[in-house]
Amino acid sequence: MLPFWLILPTVAVLFTIQVYPALYTVWLSLQTREPQGWRFVGMDNFRRLSGMGVFGESIGHTIVFLVGYVSLTLVIGFFIALLLNRKLRFSGLYVTLLFIPWIIADIIVGIVFRLLVMPDYGLLSGILQNPALFPPNGLSVLTAVPPASWVGNFPFPPAPAMVYLIMAASWRALPFITLLLLAAMQTVPTEVVESSRIDGANGWQIVRRIMIPLMLPTLVVAIFSLTLSGMNGVGMVFSLTGGGPGSSTEVLSYMLYTLGWRQLEFGRAAALALLIAAVNWILIFATLRVTRVEERNN
Amino acid sequence: MPSVSRKRWNSWLVNGALILICLIALLPVATTVLISFKGERDIIRKPPNFFPCDTPTRAFDPTACRWAIEGYQRVLALKPADDGLLPFALTGNIVRVYIPNSLLYATTTALLVVFLAGMSGYAFSRYRFRGRNLLLVGILAITGVPLxxxxxALYQMGVVLRKAQLPFYDDRMFLVSVYMGFFLPLSVWIAKGFFDAIPRELEEAALIDGCSPFGSLLRISMPLALPGLMAVFLLTFVNVWNEFIAGYLLVAKNEFKPAMFGIYEFLGQNIINLQVVAAACILIALPIVVIFVFARRSFFSAMIEGAVKG
Structure with a gap:
């Protein structure tokens, strides 16, 4: 009986805080709030949500954000991991220093990056707002309107604020991804790398033909985990851009907040939460599958 | 020996590149420290200058730097006080209300998580029982679920609980439970990993010597697992300290809100006074950075333990 009692508190907490609210969200998404209480409206919330113009816009912003965030973090993280993947006297020091951004809260990272480009007073705005460097009027990152879209309503090219948001988010996510990739890189047998070098492969060929294929499961896990954190991270949007200028950095996670807590549209917000949760679950199960396949191969 | 010198040259190049990357990585932190030590006069300059060290004749004069601590003074809002242990009192909301709240939430949650994760991690590591695999996979699956x-739904639950007017209940308990629910799954996996590494024979010897199963858990396994449980504590502490959105939305009264809300509120109040915002950022983030630098091994071992599974 002992294991039962040891596990019971954990299961009770997880059920109350994770399972029950998830089911409750499903129920909420089928209701609407009225003065007398909740009323069942079926799929109405989903229909009205998809009818909202902001919803489509937010999906566009989220896709742009995710593509930029995931690819930027992955490429730079891979590069830093390559540099760290050798015997270095100070690698412990490098890893410690590189890890500091990861330990700083996302809301503070947002503020730190915001202070740099505050209109007129930010340290970098002296350079960015110089018309000679950024014609014709200089670049005010937090207030510049997004450029005209190239593809219908899709927000591409993104607003400067979105590019900056991606940079800030990547800056914070880099340490973890670097360490993840470094750990996978160290499992690539050195004999394979050495022998291919003797056979005349150059650095890029080794990365492309040997490292990337051997690290594929970890790369996939890294992509999924970045997508998951990018999809659900909202603190940085709060403190860095507040969704603006206009709605150019309003991603789905921030829209959930405005819909639920500003407009108090609980039913529709629950529908949106369910859609985000569905994406989350797909990512989580895909990750579980990949790691399990990897375990079986080992 | 051209290959040796080339190798050495390569190693210099790699080290140089890594030093450069570290500097770039820490640049935003450095600029925040820099801003926090500027005075108001240098903050509102247009165009802004990096160092408050220029004189009418020279662009940079290290002897003429106008470093100031008014940013910190305004965050702390020191006032003389006759009662109490210290001759002064900290009256700034961030240090008087929000940081103590965060300290309370982070410590309480981390202690409870260590306790629960220790118990269930031990059970998962040592016992084979019906439903074990199902539970483990279930916990693994919700490890990734974001808040x-x-x-x-949690917000609605909070509203209902608040209306019920339970004795001794306030939003703080609810928030700690929510944090527990979200940081427990990973901690269970980490704790299980650490228990897996402790040889069973030690416990069996204690059982043969007449120790009860619970006693052997308490006297033998727990002390051996202490480094692992410490890692769980630190990771949970940092996670709770850094969490913003739940602390912001699930707590009704401002006096119960955590430091991350405090800094967000502060940002809205100090639109021009960047030095005050920067000082508040440093004050809130510094404890965490210090903990991390001193206990980094603990963090890395917990992360490796967690990353292997999830």
Whole structure:
């Protein structure tokens, strides 16, 4: 009986805080709030949500954000991991220093990056707002309107604020991804790398033909985990851009907040939460599958 | 020996590149420290200058730097006080209300998580029982679930609980439970990993010597697992300290809100006074950075333990 009692508190907490609210969200998404209480409206919330113009816009912003965030973090993280993947006297020091951004809260990272480009007073705005460097009027990152879209309503090219948001988010996510990739890189047998070098492969060929294929499961896990954190991270949007200028950095996670807590549209917000949760679950199960396949191969 | 010198040259190049990357990585932190030590006069300059060290004749004069601590003074809002242990009192909301709140939430949650994760991690590591695999996979699956999508339901639950007017209940308990629910799954996996590494024979010897199963858990395994449980504590502490959105939305009264809300509120109040905002950022983030630098091994071992599984 002992294991039962040891596990019971954990299961009770997880059920109350994770399972029950998830089911409750499903129920909420089928209701609407009225003065007398909740009323069942079926799929109405989903229909009205998809009818909202902001919803489509937010999906566009989220896709742009995710593509930029995931690819930027992955490429730079891979590069830093390559540099760290050798015997270095100070690698412990490098890893410690590189890890500091990861330990700083996302809301503070947002503020730190915001202070740099505050209109007129930010340290970098002296350079960015110089018309000679950024014609014709200089670049005010937090207030510049997004450029005209190239593809219908899709927000591409993104607003400067979105590019900056991606940079800030990547800056914070880099340490973890670097360490993840470094750990996978160290499992690539050195004999394979050495022998291919003797056979005349150059650095890029080794990365492309040997490292990337051997690290594929970890790369996939890294992509999924970045997508998951990018999809659900909202603190940085709060403190860095507040969704603006206009709605150019309003991603789905921030829209959930405005819909639920500003407009108090609980039913529709629950529908949106369910859609985000569905994406989350797909990512989580895909990750579980990949790691399990990897375990079986080992 | 051209290959040796080439190798050495390569190693210099790699080290140089890594030093450069570290500097770039820490640049935003450095600029925040820099801003926090500027005076108001240098903050509102247009165009802004990096160092408050220029004189009418020279662009940079290290002897003429106008470093100031008014940013910190305004965050702390020191006032003389006759009662109490210290001759002064900290009256700034961030240090008087929000940081103590965060300290309370982070410590309480981390202690409870260590306790629960220790118990269930031990059970999962040592016992084979019906439903074990199902539970483990279930916990693994919700390890990745982000807080965001459950917030709406949790908010409604909070409203109902608040209306019920339970004795001794306030939003702080609810928030700690929510944090527990979200940081427990990973901690269970980490704790299980650490228990897996402790040889069973030690416990068996204690059982043969007449120790009860619970006693052997308490006297033999727990002390051996202490480094692992410490890692769980630190990771949970940092996670709670850094969490913003739940602390912001699930707590009704401002006096119960955590430091991350405090800094967000502060940002809205100090639109021009960047030095005050920067000082508040440093004050809130510094304890965490210090903990991390001193206990980094603990963090890395917990992360490796967690990353292997999830």
């Amino acid at each position: 965001l999508t459950n917030l709406l």
